[in-house]
Amino acid sequence: xxxxxxxxxxxxxxxxxxxxxxxxxxxxxxxxxxxxxxxxxxxxxxxxxxxxxxxxxxxxxxxxxxxxxxxxxxxxxxxxxxxxxxxxxxxxxxxxxxxxxxxxxxxxxxxxxxxxxxxxxxxxxxxxxxxxxxxxxxxxxxxxxxxxxxxxxxxxxxxxxxxxxxxxxxxxxxxxxxxxxxxxxxxxxxxxxxxxxxxxxxxxxxxxxxxxxxxxxxxxxxxxxxxxxxxxxxxxxxxxxxxxxxxxxxxxxxxxxxxxxxxxxxxxxxxxxxxxxxxxxxxxxxxxxxxxxxxxxxxxxxxxxxxxxxxxxxxxx
Numbered sequence: 001x002x003x004x005x006x007x008x009x010x011x012x013x014x015x016x017x018x019x020x021x022x023x024x025x026x027x028x029x030x031x032x033x034x035x036x037x038x039x040x041x042x043x044x045x046x047x048x049x050x051x052x053x054x055x056x057x058x059x060x061x062x063x064x065x066x067x068x069x070x071x072x073x074x075x076x077x078x079x080x081x082x083x084x085x086x087x088x089x090x091x092x093x094x095x096x097x098x099x100x101x102x103x104x105x106x107x108x109x110x111x112x113x114x115x116x117x118x119x120x121x122x123x124x125x126x127x128x129x130x131x132x133x134x135x136x137x138x139x140x141x142x143x144x145x146x147x148x149x150x151x152x153x154x155x156x157x158x159x160x161x162x163x164x165x166x167x168x169x170x171x172x173x174x175x176x177x178x179x180x181x182x183x184x185x186x187x188x189x190x191x192x193x194x195x196x197x198x199x200x201x202x203x204x205x206x207x208x209x210x211x212x213x214x215x216x217x218x219x220x221x222x223x224x225x226x227x228x229x230x231x232x233x234x235x236x237x238x239x240x241x242x243x244x245x246x247x248x249x250x251x252x253x254x255x256x257x258x259x260x261x262x263x264x265x266x267x268x269x270x271x272x273x274x275x276x277x278x279x280x281x282x283x284x285x286x287x288x289x290x291x292x293x294x295x296x297x298x299x300x301x302x303x304x305x306x307x308x309x310x311x312x313x314x315x316x317x
Contacts, residue, residue, distance in 0.1 A: 082134040099124025145178045154232040253313040260309045
């Protein structure tokens with residue numbers, strides 16, 4: 001066996017073994033949750049957590065030190081908003097494995113180095129892209145559930161319940177992901193966090209316009225007084241009207257979105273069909289230097305076209 005092949009096999013096995021060992025030895029999600037609850041209830045963080053931003057635990061601070069404060073905070077926020085249970089370190093490991101694996105495959109296939117430089121980072125971004133997709137899907141479900149949530153809070157207030165009791169009813173009766181978000185607000189108030197801070201953190205965790213409207217309504221009522229149930233009824237009417245307008249806009253822009261998908265996928269489909277029919281016909285694009293430049297320019301122009309079309313069909317309500 002050549003020395004290069006042996007070294008390559010050793011490196012691949014090492015890259016596969018390190019994440020497995022880390023996943024086996026790391027604390028479970030339940031253990032981390034229990035540790036954080038003990039810190040909140042028992043006040044074990046005291047002076048060490050006093051210098052940290054609000055809502056950040058000692059485990060998060062250590063992780064931020066390993067990743068860098070800015071990157072670690074943004075990645076944790078993305079994971080939290082996506083509803084995932086993985087840690088930021090695990091996501092970084094996954095990005096490294098995807099990027100290294102993609103680069104290794106392209107090197108073994110003897111692909112052009114320009115393609116490797118572009119494809120390897122793209123493959124490394126797959127875990128983050130999946131988290132972004134989960135975040136969008138979760139926010140879409142939460143936005144659809146929010147009108148019924150506000151209706152439930154309004155009915156509870158009309159029946160004589162307090163805001164805290166209304167939050168508890170939402171945490172018990174509504175489905176996920178609304179249940180989890182409002183349960184956290186209720187538990188934070190139960191543990192002694194001021195209601196204003198709890199609702200502001202809710203607006204930070206769920207940066208939706210409809211959620212900001214709900215939080216603003218509650219906070220303004222608590223500071224200036226008034227009938228909160230009537231305020232919530234007017235807020236839910238506005239939210240439902242916004243949802244109706246967004247639905248109409250999606251109908252009106254459906255043709256543009258379908259056209260964009262067709263224009264984006266059609267060149268790749270035709271390219272694949274021609275490669276199957278006559279492979280040598282398009283190999284010159286990869287073998288010739290000018291052909292590679294043409295491919296790079298085409299991809300850049302296609303990307304700019306996609307961005308322009310998205311800007312045209314995206315109408316903010």
